Amino acid sequence: KNQVEQSPQSLIILEGKNCTLQCNYTVSPFSNLRWYKQDTGRGPVSLTIMTFSENTKSNGRYTATLDADTKQSSLHITASQLSDSASYICVVSEEYGNKLVFGAGTILRVKS
Amino acid sequence: GAVVSQHPSRVICKSGTSVKIECRSLDFQATTMFWYRQFPKQSLMLMATSNEGSKATYEQGVEKDKFLINHASLTLSTLTVTSAHPEDSSFYICSVGHRGGNQPQHFGDGTRLSIL
Numbered sequence: 001k002n003q004v005e006q007s008p009q010s011l012i013i014l015e016g017k018n019c020t021l022q023c024n025y026t027v028s029p030f031s032n033l034r035w036y037k038q039d040t041g042r043g044p045v046s047l048t049i050m051t052f053s054e055n056t057k058s059n060g061r062y063t064a065t066l067d068a069d070t071k072q073s074s075l076h077i078t079a080s081q082l083s084d085s086a087s088y089i090c091v092v093s094e095e096y097g098n099k100l101v102f103g104a105g106t107i108l109r110v111k112s
Numbered sequence: 113g114a115v116v117s118q119h120p121s122r123v124i125c126k127s128g129t130s131v132k133i134e135c136r137s138l139d140f141q142a143t144t145m146f147w148y149r150q151f152p153k154q155s156l157m158l159m160a161t162s163n164e165g166s167k168a169t170y171e172q173g174v175e176k177d178k179f180l181i182n183h184a185s186l187t188l189s190t191l192t193v194t195s196a197h198p199e200d201s202s203f204y205i206c207s208v209g210h211r212g213g214n215q216p217q218h219f220g221d222g223t224r225l226s227i228l
Contacts (some may be wrong), residue, residue: 018113034216036216036219041203041221041222041224042221043116043118043205043207043219043221043222044156044205044219045216045219046216046218049216064134089155089156100158100159100217101154102155103155104153104154104155105155107153
């Protein structure tokens with residue numbers, strides 16, 4: 001069964017600190033992997049999208065990595081800010097990009 | 113700026129009421145739009161794919177007579193929750209963009225539906 005699992009479920013960090021969120025998937029055939037940020041009560045906003053051949057992609061303070069061999073991805077947030085508090089969702093595209101499998105998300109809270 | 117506009121953002125109504133949610137593509141013509149439902153602390157679940165000028169494609173377990181989808185133009189899709197009941201209370205989100213390929217989908221800001 002195609003699945004996307006994220007860890008941790010939730011995380012609390014101090015402002016200015018770094019953190020890394022994990023995503024493991026069993027989706028096959030793999031097309032691409034996306035990370036989204038979803039603020040409370042809002043729709044998800046795309047952070048990064050990576051294909052099979054890409055190992056890392058950055059978007060400002062967000063850096064995503066992908067290991068297609070182990071089917072793992074991570075999202076690293078550098079120098080966290082209060083506005084980074086949100087749910088981060090890992091989404092893997094299957095069937096040559098025609099179907100999206102969503103992870104349950106990691107809820108990040110950044111404290112001052 | 114926003115690529116997708118969803119309206120209303122929040123609805124509170126009595127059981128038995130039908131509720132219409134609009135999803136507009138602002139930046140480009142969308143032949144396909146997607147409707148998702150999200151329960152608290154859970155991931156988005158695809159409900160249906162809205163196709164301009166033709167019938168929507170519903171995911172397994174989603175009642176097409178309960179959730180009516182109309183995609184009459186290239187910029188507007190509507191989801192009507194008919195005779196809503198408390199168990200229909202959820203966060204409904206639409207998106208536009210290619211489901212396949214390597215371009216991100218653009219999501220609306222969602223509609224919080226609460227049925228009393």
